[in-house]
Amino acid sequence: MTSIPDASALTDWRKSSYSGGSSGECLEVDDAARPARVPVRDSKNPTGPALVFPAMAWAPFVGAVKCGDLG
Template sequence: MNRASELGVKWRKSSYSGDNGGNCIEAASGFMPAIVLVRDSKDPEGPALAFPAAAFVAFVGAVKVGEFAEGEQYVTL
């Protein structure tokens, strides 16, 4: 059991995610003020990343409008 589980974090998965074991994340908000925790749904006992809530909201908004369309190439700095 990881620390987030021990502390009773409530995880949720996107309604667009199926139960087919694909590339899904789970997110938890409300646990810490202005922080969203994110983890790989295939590894629920693995690590979680913490992001400022505003950054996570901006990321989700960008995904919704297609900024990260499949096949795009990105440079990692």
Template structure:
């Protein structure tokens, strides 16, 4: 069994903090329990990072200054 989820059917959404541009965003995919797939919108067919949900929450909290 693979340790990485199949992202071929992932539905990606852009960060609410993006500057509104089409190619300057971080995108995440939902519906992967315990995991947060993350990619760069400039390279949608490129690699994605798959981060554990607790690590993502800690990153977002740090980035938000909390």
């Protein structure tokens, strides 16, 4: 896993459909143009850092969230 110091340098952010509504627990991902990497940031801090996950690790994580296997 790597990081990007200023996540606002990327432009294709979208909010996760599994993020909390008005409670401020929102993640955004920028998975549009980088099939091998998935940057993830805190929506409350758009100019802060983003963590970059390998797509091979991100896909199983998202699958586990969708199935409810992480709780």
